[in-house]
Amino acid sequence: MKCLFIFSFFLMTVTSFGQMITAPAPLTIEANVSNTNAAGFVVNWANNSDNLLVSISLDYVNGATLSFPTTTGLTRNYGYLSWTNVSSIVFYGTRDNINNALAAMTISMGATKTAVRINVEVSQYDASYVYNPTNKHFYKFISGSITYTNAKAGASAQASFKGKTPYLATITSQSENDFINNNISNNNIWVAMSDAANEGRWVYDAGPEANTNFWNTSVSGITNSTYTAYASTGITVSGQYANWCSGEPNNSDGSRNGEDCVVAKSGGATCWNDLADGNSGSVSGYLVEISADYPSGSDYTGVYASYVVHNNDMAFSLSSTNSLNSTTISNIGNAFGGLQINDGHTVTINTATSINTNKLIMSGTGKIVFSDATSKWKPGTSSATNTITHSPSTNDTPLYWSASDVWNNDAFAYWSGTYGHYTPWLNSIQSWSAAAASQGHSLTLIYPVPVYITGIVTQGRQNMAQWVTQVNVEVSLDNNNWTTIFTNANLNTDQTTLVNTLFPTVQYAKYVRVTPTNWYGHPSMRLGLLIKQ
């Protein structure tokens, strides 16, 4: 199997704290390969013996899994049942034991060609909270026979955790409901949903979703003086979530003026029931939630993330059911990423036929036969179709941008309030400007791993009448050996229009260097890359 996956491991961290987690170098892994060593993540933060909570998860999973052959001294969080072949896991232990586990971590690939990303997140461990890696929230169960009003007050009165104020938990998605069912062992737990304000109109009653309406009764004639049971029929508000048990909500507690509050895990099931505020005898306690908003914008220390990213080697696969003998494949044009000839198959390129692709992958004994001199393999032609535009507004871990020079020596993204001459991303507040209006100044945009690049997007300077009218463009895999793509290619004619300039053929590269040769006003531009998905 020669279906390659390309990964790059990037570090996303809070720069002021340095590299809290080191991430490994890029990896290439073949499809369906099991247990490739994914070592290289190292937690540098905290003391050797500190207890830390680690959350590891995969994005764009498509059959990929992680396994942890070394787990000495580590404990999986409740609800995480295995150390092997998992798409996410949360565990805790000392920093040294965690690093031993990370060093032995392996990844197994699925059959699907896709991007795969490993997220590694670390926090101080607090035994009273469980962590949900899906929504990045923490939860704590507090036991006791308690009224809803006192549970809500009790949640808000919890000590702040990781800089956040706790609140009585809200269940706003199937995923969150699943997490609570899988990670909290107690049943009949108060959560923050209420129809006390308007009978039959249920709203979230705490947290960031407070007062959001998620479910309404469809029974007519309901008022706040309705203290008797009524039918449970109703409608979940569009875009919201509800998970009532069969026959609920029914407002059935006549002796307590109906039921206006909610317990999750009703009777040990995974669904909800409405209960009366004062029905403390029917509950085992309440659930506290923290929405931690991390890692971006975090206002506490201790949680960081590393990412492993993606494969852009999206080969076109011929169906294994095709009979490939003497097949004419000129109708498969522009298979940018590559064309796979399956194991045991032969593709024949007939007379006067071209195959347009940037890469041929012979799987197993798959082969290609060119009939005569008029049978050709040509590079795929460029197109903006199915591309993503790469034009990041950051330039720190990984490095995306470099410039030969910058007007006024401005630092990247620096903005004085009036000017910032190294703001080179598309639609930025200004642009990159060369240090002088002369030949030989260049701007380089980097993708973290080699990818198929179909062209560039350029724009003039946002806040002044300056743009680049002609450029030389070169590409490189190593930032050392350069291939010229354009000499004096025409670019922009105004400040604002995004101009796509497609390469004549798709380029497998990592670096794109753009050197203005003619300009209006001054060599100033904003730049992006068109990258084949």
Ligand SMILES: [Ca+2]
């Ligand atoms: Ca919630």
Ligand SMILES: [Ca+2]
């Ligand atoms: Ca009610």
Ligand SMILES: [Ca+2]
């Ligand atoms: Ca009920």
